[in-house]
Amino acid sequence: MTKFIVVTGGVISGIGKGVIASSTGTLLKSLGLRVTAIKIDPYLNIDAGLMSPLDHGEVFVLNDGGEVDLDLGNYERFLDVELSRINNITTGKIYSEVIEKERRGDYLGKTVQVVPHITDAIQNWIERVAAMPIDESGEQPDVCIIELGGTVGDIESAPFVEAMRQFQFRVGQENFCLIHVSLIPVVGSVGEQKTKPTQMSVRDLRGAGLTPDLIACRSSAPLNEGVRAKISMFCHVAPEQVLAVRDVSSVYHVPVLMRDVGMIEFFKRRLSLDQIQIPQDRQLQGQKLWNNWLELTQSYDRLFDTVTIAIVGKYTNLHDSYISVYKALEHASLAYRRKLEIRWIEATDLEPEKNKTDPIQYHESWQNLCGADGILIPGGFGSRGIEGMVLAAKWARGHDVPYLGICLGMHIAIIEFARNICDMPDAYSAEMNPKTKTPVVIYMPEISKTHLGGTMRLGLRSTFFQPGTETTSIVRKLHGGKESIQERHRHRYEINPEMVATFEGKGLQFVGKDESGKRMEIVELDNHPFFVGCQYHPEYLTRPLKPAPLFNGLILASLGGLKKA
CATH class of the missing domain: 3.40.50.880 (Class I glutamine amidotransferase (GATase) domain)
Known part of the structure; x- marks a missing residue:
């Protein structure tokens, strides 16, 4: 059974969900696991091809000609995989698929609604991706990372949040993990870190039926222990489930930062990763990948x-x-x-x-x-x-x-x-x-x-x-x-x-x-x-x-x- 890790965001958009998702994939690949990724964009466009670069950033092109969100470029670079257009879900794609089914008569006269038809289409799409071979070996992924674009609480994201609420029961809690990325702003001349935006964001998430397993706190400086304890108490998670992701000199340091605070051990416990049989050759490949990644980050810091x-x-x-x-x-x-x-x-x-x-x-x-x-x-x-x-x-x-x-x-x-x-x-x-x-x-x-x-x-x-x-x-x-x-x-x-x-x-x-x-x-x-x-x-x-x-x-x-x- 494929494991699913969902990454959501709160407070503001552009908070770094893509880097967190990519870094999580890198950590899991270092164990020898097969990893794929999905980016969900809640806009009505079919794809990113006609969107202004000044509005949405780069249009990334895949092997099959798919014009997709730039985060898929992050996934390909971090995970060293080649994705296809099916790995990018948009509201436009989902609605087009459902409307086409309705026109064919697939729903047999039923009233077509957001729940269950749109939410089912989203879940079915994710399962199709999880069943696809990720390379020439023909093997399916062990882990599928799903990044939900936008911010929790957005009207346009609501069908996808509801789909994820249902999906956690479809695949089982032991196969579903949620990372919520939030901002810890610094206010005032004394540099006080504020937790209220994160509390409100998690409250919205929980109100939608999803409970975060990890809260990744983006901040300009290391997280104070008092702030961590406050987030833990008010967001109903253990202190070790509050991940401090401070600003670093390059995105290549983020996987190292996440590993140093025990994320691999957490994923092993939460998703029972030790039950997955990983061949020895893939374990060795994963270790080699991590050694090369460490060398990359260390050389970056030594450049003058x-x-x-x-x-x-x-x-x-x-x-x-x-x-x-x-x-x-x-x-x-x-x-x-x-x-x-x-x-x-x-x-x-x-x-x-x-x-x-x-x-x-x-x-x-x-x-x-x-x-x-x-x-x-x-x-x-x-x-x-x-x-x-x-x-x-x-x-x-x-x-x-x-x-x-x-x-x-x-x-x-x-x-x-x-x-x-x-x-x-x-x-x-x-x-x-x-x-x-x-x-x-x-x-x-x-x-x-x-x-x-x-x-x-x-x-x-x-x-x-x-x-x-x-x-x-x-x-x-x-x-x-x-x-x-x-x-x-x-x-x-x-x-x-x-x-x-x-x-x-x-x-x-x-x-x-x-x-x-x-x-x-x-x-x-x-x-x-x-x-x-x-x-x-x-x-x-x-x-x-x-x-x-x-x-x-x-x-x-x-x-x-x-x-x-």
Whole structure:
């Protein structure tokens, strides 16, 4: 029987439920257990694909093309698993499923209601995930971690909370554990830690029929013993069930913190984990995982030398918009024993118009760009900030600064090269200017122009390195000389294949293409330390202990060591 651990949140959203859920999974994997994860998002959207990055953060893409919440990226990175769209439940998905059943007549004339039909659909969905093999071995997970998005007490979360109340009896109390994450605010000049918000949150949870087994208290400082005792008394849990999760230097320290306060022993008692038969080889793998994790956290604390990367984007006001890019850069930096320093640059701040409206911000942005060891332009949509990105790419190309362009960033590199090297001053993307006379980036012919949700080129696709690139391509060397690679995509526009010969004649080489040979996937500039663009999103496959090769290349080039590698 699969064990289920549910993570809920109180007081405020964005409190760190995803990190707590991921860290719990890491601890359980260190025992050799098979772990999967589910993220429940109570919004009505079918998926996260059409949500603004500035509103909801990054849209994370899975192998099967699912556009999901960024927390699934946390799960994949922490647990080193590959999830699918079924691992992300939204209100929109549940209601669509129930309404489709009603239209087919599956309910045999019954009045369709939130209870039991919606709540049953939620529980059935969770059980389907728990029954799915988690890898090629075909084995089902031992533990399924379920993160309930939003905050307890929200109207939109109520059906999911009720479903969890019922689910604990469906699977049995011995197979169900609840972690409630809450905030302990610090008020006043003396730094007094307040417990009342947590008390109210737990009261709401208990009123809905759920009792927390653990209360994870997020705080800026270690929890006072008096505060712990107060939470224990008023929230009806034992003191050892109050977990202090203070702010730490990196999220990689959270599993260590949780293990140090006895969480593994607690889970063993609460869920009878010792009754699960774990093969010796998986126990050894789990121990190796934990040793590597400890080494990662210890090396993070010992880093002093830095590497500086400028991220020139459109959504830099919310850093979660680029969380996978940031993590990929961090993983690569750690691999080369460097502490990552990010310079967030809003692309519009590099444009000449900004010099007229806010000259201080304009000059500061250019100073940050020019002083960076490397430059990265990530994915994005729309015309805002494009000219600023083109100027950033021009700086990188003309001054031998390492450059990585991802999706839109690759398009930007092509636009800049066409304008300034190929004598195409009007070169543009059809996305920003559909009437451009020189469309170096065009709309993909098979993509719908009437429906936006889920219609892009999405998910895992193959890229084939072209003949003759065995010794000339930096990217191919970074991938160990492979003939092909598989990466996740998310785009509607592509490089105009009719202009490829012109670009290659000027020194911009398309070293990677799709299986047809007509869709450009990877571009490199001759006679440059590292000027690379890719149509796919390599950040989606990064792991703390296994960085994505292109990010390794950018960091190594930024340190001046790529040619020596």
